[in-house]
Amino acid sequence: MLRTGFAIFAVFGISIASFADEVTYRKDIRPLWEQKCSACHGASAPYLGDFKEDQKKFEAMLKGPRMDTYADLIFYIGWPDTGAIMRRLDDGKNAGGKPGNMYQFLGAAEEERQKNLNLFKEWVGKDAWKLNRWKAKGDVPAITKEDVDKIKVKY
Template identity: 65%
Template structure:
């Protein structure tokens, strides 16, 4: 009996790892984003440049920068706002002070749901690519490297 169970457990573990590597924007991120993020970052939200020019105005309107397409969302992962998704959605386990990012709370109604959805975003970007670094150094944080950018998965 045990001999039959062990291979099944191994297969399930490998299948789980394969699923994590197969996270795509279309299949996983876009539906999750629609459910959890679109109210503030949808098609009626400003593009990043407009948001940065009028941040206070848009914040009063409960609007963040637009992220309703793959191309718009990638801006906040790779460039020009490198690492913004990672800094804002992080659960705090990747920060010096242990504080989650300011958007982590919106990933779900319970901590279990937030952790699950956080895991989907993290798998999409890539475990090894999950960085809080920006394009250019800021404070004591160095800028992102070419090698770190190359680890990003962000499959469409």
């Protein structure tokens, strides 16, 4: 029976180590989000529509758009605010050297920020880490269906 289980992993190219190390929202992202993001993007924060209506007021209160659930958070990855998490958390290597405005909050030092950024990238999908929006804006083209299909965001 045990040999059959190992054979299944071998046939499908799945290693036990990679299966155990899979980045998920519950195990990895939620705790990181609670530590680094919840003060400004928690349950007391406004939903995106309300935030946009009175952005200056909410920013003065140190509140950004609400992201306190899995469903709220992936809203800023896939659709309708496609790529917002990637643009905000990016270290600048994908945007001509300019880090996103939330990158600094990923850690106290560059090493911690890079570690936490890589965790987000693994969760979204390294090949899916795109700064594109749903619709083209300026010189940045819209995200493609192929890029959207690469998004992982495992719960």
